[in-house]
Amino acid sequence: METNEKQQSCSVANSTTRKSNASFNLKSYKVQGTLLREDFDGGPVSLDEITNGLFLGNLSAATNMETLKSFKIKHILTLDTVPLPKHILEATFLTTKFIQIADMPKEDILHNLDQCLDFIGKALQLEQHILVHCYFGVSRSSSVVIAFVMKTHDLDYQQAFDLVKSKRRYVQPNSGFIAQLKLYKRMGCKIDTQYQKYKIYRLRLAGEQVRKVKILPQSFNNLIKPDPSVTQENPEPIVYRCRKCRRILASKSHLLAHQSKSNLNVNANIQISSGDAQTPQQQTTRLLDQIASQMRKASIGSPTDEPQNNTGDEQIFSTCKSIIFVEPIAWMKNISHNTQGRLNCPKCEQKLGNFSWINGCQCPCGEEVSPAFYFIPSKVELSKAVQNVQTTV
Missing domain, CATH: 2.170.150 (Metal Binding Protein, Guanine Nucleotide Exchange Factor; Chain A)
Structure with missing residues (x-):
């Protein structure tokens, strides 16, 4: 690519432009007893352009007026435990949205994806730049951007992750978010309340809450x-x-x-013709290949990832x-x-x-x-x- 082309990676580090109230304000905390977004320092400004007009970055990028104006950011999607400072939320040139969520594997990001993707989509339809951020721009915000790439480009999780990672090296959703993104893709990038794995996911979320309260x-x-x-x-x-x-x-x-995994019967389900002129090693290799092939068909071959009802030689796993x-x-x-x-x-x-x-x-x-x-x-x-x-x- 030519050096004068629009840069896809726009990481910025400029600690001198951050306001003094961005560092942790211990005195304010002792007096008021509460923590505000202004009481924290998110480190150097960092943001990257993932697709045309869609930026992924950290808190410092979202709270730095010079950065927002420099990159023509008009919309900000925040995924964090507390909202942005008042001076950002009240900026007349900005449209903001706040999703309260912590960077924990058990946090439910799945049920926020539709509204997040809708917010991103509307901003891009207006041909305006949008910044999606969390505290460091690593897990929560990257999960939302990966979901957007999956949906708009019809990619699976790994493909979307690789694309986003190629634009911003600070990308790593936590393990719980990864599982939820894969479930989101299996449901067709929407919430399907009749999908069995979604039902189980919701039950597990409820179980965690019952465990607490x-x-x-x-x-x-x-x-x-x-x-x-x-x-x-x-x-x-x-x-x-x-x-x-x-x-x-x-x-x-x-x-x-x-699915029951206890009824694997190699002799009943996998057969090698006695007429085959093969060495014992060749027969073993063929047997293992057949097992692997049939396990893929019966276990993970379905695009909906639901239990299979295969019959005959292809039935290794059946509904328990x-x-x-x-x-x-x-x-x-x-x-x-x-x-x-x-x-x-x-x-x-x-x-x-x-x-x-x-x-x-x-x-x-x-x-x-x-x-x-x-x-x-x-x-x-x-x-x-x-x-x-x-x-x-």
Whole structure:
């Protein structure tokens, strides 16, 4: 590239231009007892242009007026624990948005991605420059920019990460954010509430909150699904019933399936013809290749990353039926106010299984599910025909 072309990397370091109130103000803290954004020093100004008009940087870049004007920044997206200083927020030439989030793997950045990407997109549609930043410009802000690149360029996580990394070397989302970005991509760069892995992700978030406060926060009340026994206009045709009293307990859509990894049978599923003229070493190599190939097909080959229902020689992993894991459902008593307990049939009081927000359950197949709401298979039965569903008390 020619040296006079527009630079894609625009890192700046200029400690002399930072205001004196950017360093930690211990005296102010002792008097007021609170910390403000002005009380911290984010280090030298640092920002890089990732794509045309989209800058990724640190706090110092977002609080330095000279830098903002120099790079013609008109929009600022802040991902931090506290908002920007007042003089930045009140600047007439700036449009700002603040997302309160810490740089911790268990923090939920996934549910902020849509609004962040919408804010970035609107700024770029206006052909105006936008700065996305966190404290250091390494994890939180880079996660949002990676998500934007994934969505706009139809890239997977690694491809988007490599592109952003090539523009700014200070890029490294924490492990929790990486997992959430990959989930975001699998859902088509949007929130798909019916996607099984998303349901499990939400349950785990709720489990973390229950672990802290011992009750389910109201913000997670939508995790508890309506009682399928109540009259519906279009009831699902396949349901689980109490084996004793036939009370409807769950619809098939409530099922949280997992794959059994304990039924690997090489002799049954992988066969080498006796007529092959191969040495033992060649046969072993071919056997291993077949196992690897079939594991890829059955385990991770699906673009939706959901359990496979392969049959015949290609079935190595199948949906486990040792324990029936389901979503929380409205008839389950006390699940909002207890960390764990029994699940009894709301009609006949027969024990159906257990639940735990904090400990989870290890299935006999070896898979651990947490949080766990589950039925014991011998206590329920699958019904394949539901006609006029009546309210059951």
